[in-house]
Amino acid sequence: MSEIRTETMTVNMGPQHPSTHGVLRLVLELDGEIIQSVMPTIGYLHTGIEKTAEQKKWQQVVPLVERMDYLAAQSNSLAYVLAVEKLLGLTMPQRVNDIRVLLAELQRLASHLIWLGTHAMEIGAVSMLFYAVRERELLLNINELIAGFRFFPSYFRIGGLREDLPRGFHEAVNAFLDRFPGKIDEFEGLLTKNDIFRRRTEGVGALTLEQAFQWGLVGPIARACGSDYDVRKYFPYCGYESYDFKIPTATEGDVYARYRVRVAEMRESVKICRQAIQRISPTGAWACDDTRVVPPPKDKVYTEMEALIQHFLIYSQGFTVPAGDAYVPVEGPRGEHGCYVVSDGTNRPWRVKMRAPSFMAIQALPTIVQGGLIADVVAVIGSNDVVMGDCDR
């Protein structure tokens, strides 16, 4: 009988693998089914958005940054818009802030639904994807209502919003908020106590809080390790300090803890949305009153010379932003989304950089999966909720 072969085996996973959430490539070194080492390769979705942004006018960058993290478009644009507004020194009317909070939370729900559906599907619960996407459809309908675009609404603009809320907005949001908590119960009924799901997730891919911070992981992953760090509580923006909500945490740091944190986050998001929609009046201020940035109303453009000139300037040259730099973080669905903006005092950005939570999560992947089984890689990638558009930009 021949000798048992003991060398390790190298397996290439991705970039066209359905469970790599896009085009992530992993080179796995395996000893049987145990993972010896992992080398992630990224960059397949690099589109040079940050470089492109330097050629655009300030307002034209909003649709660009929305295409980075394509599952949480409005989280990107919110960070960008807040960073530029910080340089301009603008403050928004209360109503604009409330609408931004509402849309950012709906965006979080939409992103978490895709996470829940794909994550559960990858570890066996295929039907979860259909239930999750069915609810997300309602959120995309709301996007279509406000902007005519389902994925990338570009509804947040520097200086406020694109236009006022459409008719039927409150009805659509309230109908969703009335329906959704029952659906979260259904999702949890399918998964939380499901024996197969728990065996695939409990104790898998565990991370300590110390490790999470060392690797720059802030967001749901750190909260599943016991941290209560959330940008909305620690560095409130858009008036989050006036909302009543909790930060769900867990202490185990494994895949199952991340699942519980994110599901609890969805319930908290619904609470925030309910408070926000009650504060928002059907009509009212939808932009600040700074004439440098916000074009004058159309009736004035047609009747007043100054308004016509201002309108023409804003749409041809754009506006200038005072020289300087600003970094504004927002709590995105995947963790801290931040936008670092540098201005040289002209009408085009000098540099735009997005801080991508998926980028950091993939960097930490070898630490999380090393020593585990190859089947757990899929569970860990799903629970880290990586989006390659966010990672590669």
Add this chain to the structure above:
Amino acid sequence: MESAAVIEILQSAVPGAAYEVGLSVDMPTIYVPAEHLVATCGVLRDLPTLQFNVLVEVTAADYLPREPRYEVVYHLLSVPNRQRLRVKVRVGANGSLPTVQSIWRGAGWPEREVWDMFGIVFDNHGDLRRLLMPEDWEGHPARKDYPVQIRKAAQTYEPLEVSEAEFRANIERDRLKRTH
């Protein structure tokens, strides 16, 4: 905590380093000389009054034609103290700076990205390879003197009719003059 207060704490912990206050509108900003970067970051992480335990990101900006040309920017976060800090390092055209992976392990990929995009070398990094761009890529795309529109003559399509010089001239003509 103001930038000056951070510098005061740092100066007693790292003797001989010349720190500078940076202008900012959002968070305290300090300039750190490259040779004192690692010692400074160690103090920033470990001193109980500072405790910047998370490196949020590393990025850079190219200020061509200013000299020194680059600024490498580190955004730090102290979860226990609810504090943020921006650390900037000025780097010249062919300059380099040390890696801070010994302080925050997560610095590896962000530094690799900065090298990939700007060509700024991080000494003792250990894994300074292309991250976002293909391995055989020439040049560093985020530099201001890197061609924006055309890298080389397209091989499978008709060449574009707008030259790089024309495209740049259009952008420059359109770029408003500095306001101050």
